[in-house]
Amino acid sequence: MKPINLKEKHNLFNAHWHPHQIAVVDDMQVILAKLKGEFVWHAHENEDELFQVLKGTLYMQFRDRTEVVQEGEIIVVPKGVEHNPMTKNGEVVHVLLFEKLSTAHTGGVQDKLTKTNYPKI
Amino acid sequence: MKPINLKEKHNLFNAHWHPHQIAVVDDMQVILAKLKGEFVWHAHENEDELFQVLKGTLYMQFRDRTEVVQEGEIIVVPKGVEHNPMTKNGEVVHVLLFEKLSTAHTGGVQDKLTKTNYPKI
Incomplete structure (x- = not known):
């Protein structure tokens, strides 16, 4: 409260693609992350995922197009939709995410970037 | 997507204390509202509620103190906690809320400000 x-x-960490939990709202969590470069193609079969761009420009790649999120x-x-967030020109993009506590970082995909523990800050 | x-x-409406739904994330909704003056004391017995201040300064009154949210x-x-958002000096404060689709605007309280229909914009 x-x-x-x-x-x-956001100033408390520097790692890219590493979600940090700042709050819980019912069964959902508020996450901050710093994004740089390209992530990994994945989907969350059972959970929607909200991204809010706080700094920079996020390129949200879908299989059929890319959406530019300022x-x-x-x-x-939406749940089940393959996506792959990306930044351009080495920009570090600051985002806030809102998603279920049950949401796996990279869905059913295992990648070197996959995190299973989100520090609480 | x-x-x-x-x-x-936010530019699509002017009414104060009238939530407008801009997105749904699983069983939760993303709401925008413009706040001016004082709202009404209420609690949501079964739902947490997140406020994000996008413009101005929000004074979140609790029974034992007031938190200033910039x-x-x-x-x-948190669910069950009485609160009453307020702005000062006639300021119109822009907020984003994350809350369950089931959340009643003023909890179990009926007030002239209570809205039961949130326009989708």
Whole structure:
């Protein structure tokens, strides 16, 4: 029940593609992450996933197109839809995610980038 | 699966204390609202509620204290906790909320400000 400052929380870590949990809302969690380069193709079979761009430009790749998500914008990736977030030109993009506590980082895919533990900050 | 620009969506309405739904994530919804003045004391017995301040300063009143939530900050009001959001000096504060689709606007309280229909924009 205390205010949480998103920039201050983002300043607490530097690792790319490593989700950090800042809050829980019912059975969902609020995550911060710093993205750089390309992630991995995956889908979450049972959970939707919301991305909010706080800094920079996110390129959300779908199999049939790429959506450009700017600072101040959100995008919801529906359950079952393959996606692969990406940044361009070495930009570090700051995002907030809203997703179920049960959501696996890279869905059913195992990758060197896959994280199973999200630090609470 | 299209980006949603929060400022553009906020520009689509002017009414204060009237939630507008911009997205659904599983069984939760993303709401925008413009707040001005004081709302009404209420609690949501079964649902947590997240507020994110996009513009201005929100004063989240609890029975024992008031938390000041600035632009770029979030606050989670746990289920069952009485709260009453407020703005000061006539400021119109822009907020984003994450909450269950089942969440009643003013909990078990009926007020002239209570809305039962959230337009989808």
